[in-house]
Amino acid sequence: MGTLDPVVLFFLLGIVAGVARSELRLPPAVYEFVSLILLLAIGMKGGVQLATQPLGALLFDSLLVILMGLLLPLLAFPLLRIGGLPRADAASLAAHYGSVSVGTFAVALSYLLEVGLEHEPFLPLFVVLLEVPAIFVGIMLARGGNGRTRWGELSREVLLGKSVVLLLGGLLIGWIAGPAGLAGIDGLFFDLFKGVLAIFLLEMGLIASRHLDGALRHGPFLLAWGVLAPPVMAVIGLGFATLMGLSTGGAVLLGTLAASASYIAAPAAIRSAVPEANPALSLTASLAITFPFNIFLGIPLYHWMANHWLGG
């Protein structure tokens, strides 16, 4: 198991401050700003390195990643139905867990830096590819083939969401500019990455603390789901990483992506497309249970699994 990355202690501080009803509050604009920097930085970092690589081989891996994005919610849905959840709620949770959390990905990047593991440069592209498919699968599972869904408007909403635009935009900017071109702005985006991530995690802790009572109120099934589903999904992610022949660092990132649950793109899309699903249920599970689980225990665990199985 790896070392504890100090940035996750900021999340802990946020949780403790929130639970203790401290006066500490970050202005919403600060949260918006730090998440914007994280998304652009992750995109640009991938883009810069992509500029030095042949892109042909990436196509096959990209298709595999999209396949994984479709598969995860399809596997989650029947399990959630067996757990006794109504159709709409099961579909909503399946969409959240099939989609990804960029915040968790950022913590995994920081973890890899901490333990000194390299990873393939195209992983940020996978974040974009994994964010969207599960949401559409979830909506189709909820509808079960009937009812009307305004697919056009919904696609626009999902594909032009903040995270997709900033990640893809960052990738393109990094790719076009290359390492030399970014020399003037890398101070803000790369040197400050961990500091910005720390502030982001502080706010995430404050937000999660407000959902903790919900995590207990929704009963043992949701708690168990939030803790047990991520490692199982990580195993699937590691399986796909093996198929692609990723390095240990790349495998840890893909495992983490598979294990993470969306708390920005999926809630918004599901709220508008599947309004009968209880939004508190999915948000509580992904934000108050799975996100903390992944950043404290999950990522080191996926590292350990990758080491053992991929012989890294």
Next chain:
Amino acid sequence: MTMHVRKLLTVVTEAGLERRLVEDLRQLGARGWTITDARGQGHRGKRALDWEYEGNIRLEVVCEESLAERLASYFREHYYQDYAMILFMQDVEVLRPEKF
């Protein structure tokens, strides 16, 4: 100074619905409206403003009574079942009736 009576329709609902409501207002023929961020507590739970999709908005429309009623029944039919929404109406007096 002559004042003219119009209806003020106030809707308090989830921030995520804003775009759809604005679209509805256009379709149903409202000529102007005001939207503000709001927070509070109701039977669907506390609504804090600091998380993008948990925030509330307050939508205000001043219009003829007939339009206010059309809007109210449209919103009730389309959103009451699945979304957190309340609405109420009151008489207000305006200076320039042609605006509303």
